[in-house]
Amino acid sequence: MEILKTILSVTGISTVLTVLIIIAERFLNNYGECKIDINDSEKELTVDGGSSLLSSLASNKIFIPSACGGKATCGLCKIKVLSDVGPVLPTEEPFLTPEEIKDGIRLSCQVKIKKDIKVSIPEELFNIKEYHATVSRISDMTHDIKEYRLEFDAGEEIKFKAGQYMQIESKPYGKIKEKAVRAYSISSVPSDTKAVELIIRRVPGGLCTTYMHDHIKEGDRVRITGPYGDFYRRDDSDQYVFMAGGSGMAPIKSIAMDIIEKGIDKEMFFFFGAVGKKDLYHTEFFRNLEKEYPKFKYIPALSNAAPEDNWEGETGLVTDVMKNYIDTGSGKHAYLCGSPGMINACIKVLVSMDFKEESIYYDKF
Secondary structure (H helix, E strand, C coil): CHHHHHHHHHHHHHHHHHHHHHHHHHHCCCCCEEEEEECCCCEEEEEECCCEHHHHHHCCCCCCCCCCCCCCCCCCCEEEECCCCCCCCCCCHHHCCHHHHHCCEEECCCCECCCCEEEECCHHHHHCEEEEEEEEEEEECCCCEEEEEEEECCCCCCCCCCCCEEEEEECCECCECCCEEEEEEECCCCCCCCEEEEEEECCCCCHHHHHHHHCCCCCCEEEEEEEECCCCCCCCCCEEEEEEEHHHHHHHHHHHHHHHHCCCCCEEEEEEEECCHHHCCCHHHHHHHHHHCCCEEEEEEECCCCHHHCCCCEECCHHHHHHCCCCCCCCEEEEEECCHHHHHHHHHHHHHCCCCHHHEEEECC
16 A cells, blocks of 8 residues: 555656646747847848747748758758857767857757847858659669659759759658658759659668658659758869769769760769669669760679679679779769768778868768
8 A cells, every 4th residue: 555655646746747847848938939130131030939940940941951850960950150049069069070169150950049049041052942843753773772753843943963962851651740851862963954853762760761662652742842962063073983882872873964964074983882783773774874975984893792693793892892993083083972881981992092082072871
């Protein structure tokens, strides 16, 4: 009986505390209306306090890059804050240099609007738009990768640089009650202005990739924003070295097609790393490019080819294979897209080959 009384007592106290917390959250954290002053009053927004700077701007059609959708795992949503919003949070510190912190750079997903705030936003971000599109085609690339063609509504067109990405919004499904926003690189060529194609790899447990792989069908409607990112082709290079793995093929495909379409007379090497033959895709497409454009070379490499693959191509890590074809980084640009581990390994090897760090471009997602 005493044990039962103790349990009931503790439960009652916990219930009261929970109610008090809810009441406090509702009344003490009611910040009312707050103003966001953008670029010294070039634009002023009135928003409800309590939300993040990232989401408050997005609700007013100002889209800040964010590959993770505001989860503080990508570090892309940096913005310059000109007023006091409190100290830098531990969730921000890994993504900010001491110089950026001194200059007022913050992760907009981690800045909560509690009072009027002043910010500085680069002009190019105002060109990012919201699009509504129809899924016109879904193509199975591998066992865990699909390519989607999203066609915009009549009258809508997009201008982007080859290599940039879009953000797509998933809807609630199954037991998932929240929306999610994630970034996916564009695989189509910029001259195709009335649609974008995205290559999406299934991430086990991923909110958005599960939505796209299991719940989106041809004919469905989706909401996307973009274009985002500074991963795009620069002109001042004698030779382009591309390295990718998995769905990281998307921006490389776009960049290579753009170079060829524009008749740019530069040599290109595309090294694509995969585990086994089942992880390769668009092989025929790139082999045809090789035949049609002699200055384009496609070199896939398998790190763990199975006997049944009957693989006669390159084997081993893509970085090791690359060194068999490229002797020096002098006068060359490198473009990388893949997992963070792959990117870091590639950068280390490229720097050792005299590639200038400022001539190595990459996306880590």
